[in-house]
Amino acid sequence: MSIYEIRDMAIEIDGKQLVEGVNIAVEAGQCTAIIGASGSGKSLSCLTPFGLTPGVARGSITLDGIDLIQADAHQMRDARSRLTGFVFQQPLTALTPHLTIGAQLQEAAAQAGPPRSSRHELAQRLERVGLSRADERLDQFPHRLSGGERQRVMIAAAIAHEPKLLIADEPTSALDASLRGEIMALLDELRLERGLAMLLVSHDLASVEGHADQLIVMDQGRVVESGPTASLITKPQKEYTKRLMAASARLDEPAPQLQEVGDILLEAEAVAVTFPRPGWRRGKIKAVTDIGLHVREGEALAIVGGSGSGKSTLGKAIAGIGPLTSGTIRWQGQPLPERRARTVAMRALIQPVFQDPVASLDPQWKVRDIVAEPIKHLQPEILRKDRDAMVLKALEDVELGEDYLSRMPTSLSGGQAQRVAIARAIVASPRLLVLDEATSALDPLVGSSILQLLRKLQQTKNLSIIFITHDIASARRLCHRIVVLDEGAVVETGDMDLVIRNPQAVTTQKLIAAS
Amino acid sequence: MLALVARRLMTAVPTLLAIILASFFLMRLAPGGPFDGERPLPPETQAALQAAYGLDKPLWEQAWIYVSRLVQGDFGPSLVYRDFTVSELVAQGLPISLTLGGLAIILALFIGISAGLFAAVQAGKAADKAIMMFATVATALPTFVTGPALALFFGLWLGLLPVSGTGEGWSWLIMPVVALALPVSGAIAKLTRAGLATVLKQDHIRTAKARGLPETKILFKHGLRPALVPVASYLGPAAAGLLTGAVVVETVFGLPGLGRYFVQGALNRDYPLVLGVVTLYAALIILFNLFADLIYGWLDPRMREG
Numbered sequence: 001m002s003i004y005e006i007r008d009m010a011i012e013i014d015g016k017q018l019v020e021g022v023n024i025a026v027e028a029g030q031c032t033a034i035i036g037a038s039g040s041g042k043s044l045s046c047l048t049p050f051g052l053t054p055g056v057a058r059g060s061i062t063l064d065g066i067d068l069i070q071a072d073a074h075q076m077r078d079a080r081s082r083l084t085g086f087v088f089q090q091p092l093t094a095l096t097p098h099l100t101i102g103a104q105l106q107e108a109a110a111q112a113g114p115p116r117s118s119r120h121e122l123a124q125r126l127e128r129v130g131l132s133r134a135d136e137r138l139d140q141f142p143h144r145l146s147g148g149e150r151q152r153v154m155i156a157a158a159i160a161h162e163p164k165l166l167i168a169d170e171p172t173s174a175l176d177a178s179l180r181g182e183i184m185a186l187l188d189e190l191r192l193e194r195g196l197a198m199l200l201v202s203h204d205l206a207s208v209e210g211h212a213d214q215l216i217v218m219d220q221g222r223v224v225e226s227g228p229t230a231s232l233i234t235k236p237q238k239e240y241t242k243r244l245m246a247a248s249a250r251l252d253e254p255a256p257q258l259q260e261v262g263d264i265l266l267e268a269e270a271v272a273v274t275f276p277r278p279g280w281r282r283g284k285i286k287a288v289t290d291i292g293l294h295v296r297e298g299e300a301l302a303i304v305g306g307s308g309s310g311k312s313t314l315g316k317a318i319a320g321i322g323p324l325t326s327g328t329i330r331w332q333g334q335p336l337p338e339r340r341a342r343t344v345a346m347r348a349l350i351q352p353v354f355q356d357p358v359a360s361l362d363p364q365w366k367v368r369d370i371v372a373e374p375i376k377h378l379q380p381e382i383l384r385k386d387r388d389a390m391v392l393k394a395l396e397d398v399e400l401g402e403d404y405l406s407r408m409p410t411s412l413s414g415g416q417a418q419r420v421a422i423a424r425a426i427v428a429s430p431r432l433l434v435l436d437e438a439t440s441a442l443d444p445l446v447g448s449s450i451l452q453l454l455r456k457l458q459q460t461k462n463l464s465i466i467f468i469t470h471d472i473a474s475a476r477r478l479c480h481r482i483v484v485l486d487e488g489a490v491v492e493t494g495d496m497d498l499v500i501r502n503p504q505a506v507t508t509q510k511l512i513a514a515s
Numbered sequence: 516m517l518a519l520v521a522r523r524l525m526t527a528v529p530t531l532l533a534i535i536l537a538s539f540f541l542m543r544l545a546p547g548g549p550f551d552g553e554r555p556l557p558p559e560t561q562a563a564l565q566a567a568y569g570l571d572k573p574l575w576e577q578a579w580i581y582v583s584r585l586v587q588g589d590f591g592p593s594l595v596y597r598d599f600t601v602s603e604l605v606a607q608g609l610p611i612s613l614t615l616g617g618l619a620i621i622l623a624l625f626i627g628i629s630a631g632l633f634a635a636v637q638a639g640k641a642a643d644k645a646i647m648m649f650a651t652v653a654t655a656l657p658t659f660v661t662g663p664a665l666a667l668f669f670g671l672w673l674g675l676l677p678v679s680g681t682g683e684g685w686s687w688l689i690m691p692v693v694a695l696a697l698p699v700s701g702a703i704a705k706l707t708r709a710g711l712a713t714v715l716k717q718d719h720i721r722t723a724k725a726r727g728l729p730e731t732k733i734l735f736k737h738g739l740r741p742a743l744v745p746v747a748s749y750l751g752p753a754a755a756g757l758l759t760g761a762v763v764v765e766t767v768f769g770l771p772g773l774g775r776y777f778v779q780g781a782l783n784r785d786y787p788l789v790l791g792v793v794t795l796y797a798a799l800i801i802l803f804n805l806f807a808d809l810i811y812g813w814l815d816p817r818m819r820e821g
Contacts, residue, residue: 052721081727093718097815098740111726141816154722 009059033212037443085158089170091150095142102138108157249473262297271327302475305485355437357417361409415446549594591787608773619695627703635711653701662767679769710742754803
């Protein structure tokens with residue numbers, strides 16, 4: 001008898017059926033993981049039984065003998081407060097900003113009714129989830145903690161009342177690659193130590209395969225396939241599962257065939273970027289120090305590092321959209337001036353693509369105008385008629401049709417929006433694209449199709465690419481060489497496969513372990 | 516926290532100085548002078564008066580003299596109420612104006628926050644719509660309409676409250692305070708409701724719900740404080756509005772507050788009196804903005820940094 005069991009569940013919101021035929025079972029001390037792309041109904045299936053979404057669930061749902069479908073408000077609160085703990089995706093926003101860590105942990109510990117915990121007990125709970133200086137942190141507000149620390153606090157709060165079921169909705173997706181493994185290991189440890197039943201939700205197969213006992217693959221509100229993790233991964237039955245497996249980049253897959261590279265196109269030498277400290281404090285923050293790198297014609301270079309490593313700052317300085325404090329950037333041997341002094345022709349050479357595709361498109365503009373904008377500024381001499389043809393060509397290049405011309409960004413999916421952003425970047429025929437985490441916000445299937453698109457564009461247009469990412473496995477599918485950054489400095493660089501096979505720097509080893 | 520206060524007080528000095536100098540020169544640009552009566556004074560008397568008050572000196576020098584006296588706490592003599600100094604006049608009016616403004620802002624906060632909270636909880640229902648409509652009306656009605664209307668209804672028709680002056684007890688305060696507080700409370704109600712509507716959708720509210728907390732606890736412990744951030748940023752401008760609004764209310768209800776001296780001083784070109792009141796208003800508004808910033812930091816600890 002499972003501790004938590006869902007049979008034939010359907011969920012509707014405003015009369016629209018979004019999920020149907022879902023069966024989930026979680027045993028004490030075991031982990032069941034739901035895998036699916038965004039919009040597959042995986043989070044909905046997890047949170048709706050507890051009344052935490054606007055959806056209404058039907059079917060049969062029992063948690064430790066309580067029927068959650070029939071439960072009245074009182075029983076539902078009891079199911080939430082006594083039996084279940086929740087860890088959510090966004091540690092940055094999931095904690096109440098104006099209450100101290102101690103106050104929130106106290107509330108969590110007392111939610112099932114036991115007397116107030118002493119300060120010492122609270123500090124012990126924080127230590128248990130791996131937080132140092134626990135006593136000091138009790139008095140801190142959430143914004144003083146890093147994302148990983150906050151997620152540890154969330155976990156401490158989720159298990160403080162000794163629940164039987166832990167529901168973790170994308171607990172590591174918002175975290176740095178190197179932190180993900182640590183947080184998953186902590187969840188495993190706590191699960192085994194307390195015999196917790198755990199229901200894990202993720203879009204990323206690779207991040208759960210070593211942790212889940214049972215796997216459920218969802219797509220478009222239905223269960224595609226489910227079963228024990230090991231057999232499902234080795235012998236997937238359904239086409240969708242196979243595609244999903246193929247989409248998540250793995251380091252043990254065969255190396256891709258990349259195209260030949262030409263002469264050195266861009267060269268950066270002793271690049272440094274410093275920012276003044278915020279507020280009235282003195283001194284500077286050194287975001288990037290003394291970095292040298294080069295990109296050849298037709299070559300893709302991966303700049304890899306954790307968050308705060310300075311990789312985005314470096315990318316912006318190269319693309320001429322961010323500050324450059326000192327150092328030189330040369331284009332085919334000629335120095336490129338700092339960003340404000342670059343001519344229109346120089347700007348046209350290097351174009352950026354950003355992480356969040358929807359946020360990087362103006363929501364008030366049509367796709368036609370978004371893609372046409374670089375031509376208007378970079379090649380103002382081009383006539384309107386020719387411009388329209390160029391826009392259409394760029395959309396075709398990113399595999400979008402004419403019917404996208406008059407769409408608005410809000411009507412696009414993440415993958416479509418990123419294709420539009422790439423069309424905007426290539427429309428004025430640049431020689432170098434700087435992609436900042438361009439696939440990180442996308443589902444694995446969509447992200448891998450964007451990577452394929454980039455490879456195709458690189459080959460047909462002999463484009464050079466700087467691919468900034470935290471994910472070495474994805475970078476390997478596209479890039480010839482790799483530069484690993486840590487704390488604003490290069491710690492390792494070289495041929496992609498050589499570095500992966502024999503990483504020297506600790507940072508590189510950590511990033512590879514996390515992939 | 517202390518650093519913020521110190522920094523704000525440091526920037527307050529140049530701000531005040533700029534306000535004083537700007538008002539000083541703007542006022543002098545206006546035609547007319549303090550000694551222009553219905554019958555013009557003989558030129559020699561005019562000249563003697565001008566000399567006695569130092570008005571014959573170059574403008575820059577007068578400004579310098581004014582500011583250096585102000586630093587010593589001397590607001591100068593009134594040019595029209597010749598037996599009084601500006602300090603004496605202000606000392607008479609300020610307590611009334613401060614009581615009026617202070618009570619009005621407390622009342623407005625109380626009415627506004629409770630109404631906004633209730634509307635947010637009832638979002639979309641009839642009560643919500645009624646409150647929001649009432650808030651719009653309250654915000655739109657000027658005090659020179661609500662003031663006389665209140666006086667007519669409660670003072671003249673029902674005879675419950677005094678219509679004018681500062682009579683016995685506290686009953687004379689009720690109508691002016693209500694008239695002053697109404698538009699501000701309407702705005703606060705709208706801000707509170709909008710703030711709560713945003714906050715109640717946020718992730719940390721879902722976390723609180725997931726803990727099985729009762730709705731009221733979620734609302735007051737996790738929701739209300741961040742929702743009041745917009746209200747706190749409105750408090751600075753609201754205080755300015757109350758001070759200037761007090762001018763109208765004091766006139767309508769015949770109260771001897773600062774507002775009366777302000778208006779009459781301006782009409783009579785009583786330069787030191789107007790400057791004195793302007794300086795005081797400016798200082799109060801700066802102080803209130805600082806106060807609003809401190810509340811801000813309490814509402815959302817993230818604001819305490821930098």
